[in-house]
Amino acid sequence: MxxxxxxxxxxxxxxxxxxxxxxxxxxxxxxxxxxxxxxxxxxxxxxxxxxxxxxxxxxxxxxxxxxxxxxxxxxxxxxxxxxxxxxxxxxxxxxxxxxxxxxxxxxxxxxxxxxxKPIDDAGRVQGRYYGGASYGGISTAYDITFNGNGQYVSNQAASVRSTSDGSEVSGGSHGGDRGTYAIRGNVLTLNGSGGSQSVQLYQVPTSGTGPIELLIMDGTVLTRDGD
The missing domain is CATH 2.40.128 (Lipocalin)
Structure with missing residues (x-):
């Protein structure tokens, strides 16, 4: 990581x-x-x-x-x-x-x-990006892979942990999807098994002209995984 x-x-x-x-x-x-x-x-x-x-x-x-x-x-x-x-x-x-x-x-x-900043080149959005959050005993993890040729694969997991009177209860769920995507301006459109979904997509510029390292996808920060 x-x-x-x-x-x-x-x-x-x-x-x-x-x-x-x-x-x-x-x-x-x-x-x-x-x-x-x-x-x-x-x-x-x-x-x-x-x-x-x-x-x-x-x-x-x-x-x-x-x-x-x-x-x-x-x-x-x-x-x-x-x-x-x-x-x-x-x-x-x-x-x-x-x-x-x-x-x-x-x-x-x-x-x-x-x-x-806005996405300056949609072709630079490629590779696996991941992010997650944890709050109040609820943890979520999300990753999405863009192949650079208009196809994506995503995975999502959530877990809940609760402690009461010395006992602990936990549970979780997993899901994923795959399909095609298109980036036009700052709008990312995902066409998956559940239909079409559009979200706002931005970048946090870093040095270099290769693949974008940090994405902001509908308010969620996603970091590009190392090659």
Missing amino acids: RYVWLALMLGLIAGCGRSGSVPDGAYLRTEFAGGYLSNRLFVFQNGQVAGDVGGDLEHFDFAKHRQVSPTWIGTYERHGDTLKIVWADGTVQEGPIRIDSSGEGFDFYGYGHAPI
Whole structure:
């Protein structure tokens, strides 16, 4: 397993230093705490900010997100080298901001924020990509393989673990699909056994011109497996 996203974030933090405004756009923030990595997506636009986002990040609907996640919506303002975010529940985050050398990513509260960008070349989306999450005793894992010629294979697994009165109960489920795919702009269309499904697809740019290493698929971070 290659920790591409961790190397990206560490490099981003190390490269920060110059001042500048917060560039409008979507960002991937990776948090490392308690020995675990967690990913969270943010959108900054014209003084508004939203967290735990997904879907269309280029034309983000702040009003709709407020209805779905009322605590993950807020405002931001910049004063010199200080960024202040006020969330809807009254929580305030204020501290120094450092823009990276590219002018596109930044560091805030000790977290690197890597820019999320459109897919520049659909042909670079190839190979196996994987991701997962764990929360409240529920763990999910997902992977999808694009062969570069319009065919895909996906796998998904979920497990539940509950502990009560000293006893532990666990269970799980597995599933998968295969079919054809097409990428047009930032829309990935999967044509599988259950019909057609379209999701938003973006990338987190890394160095090189080979296959894209980090994908954002409908708000989920997927890392390309090593060859």
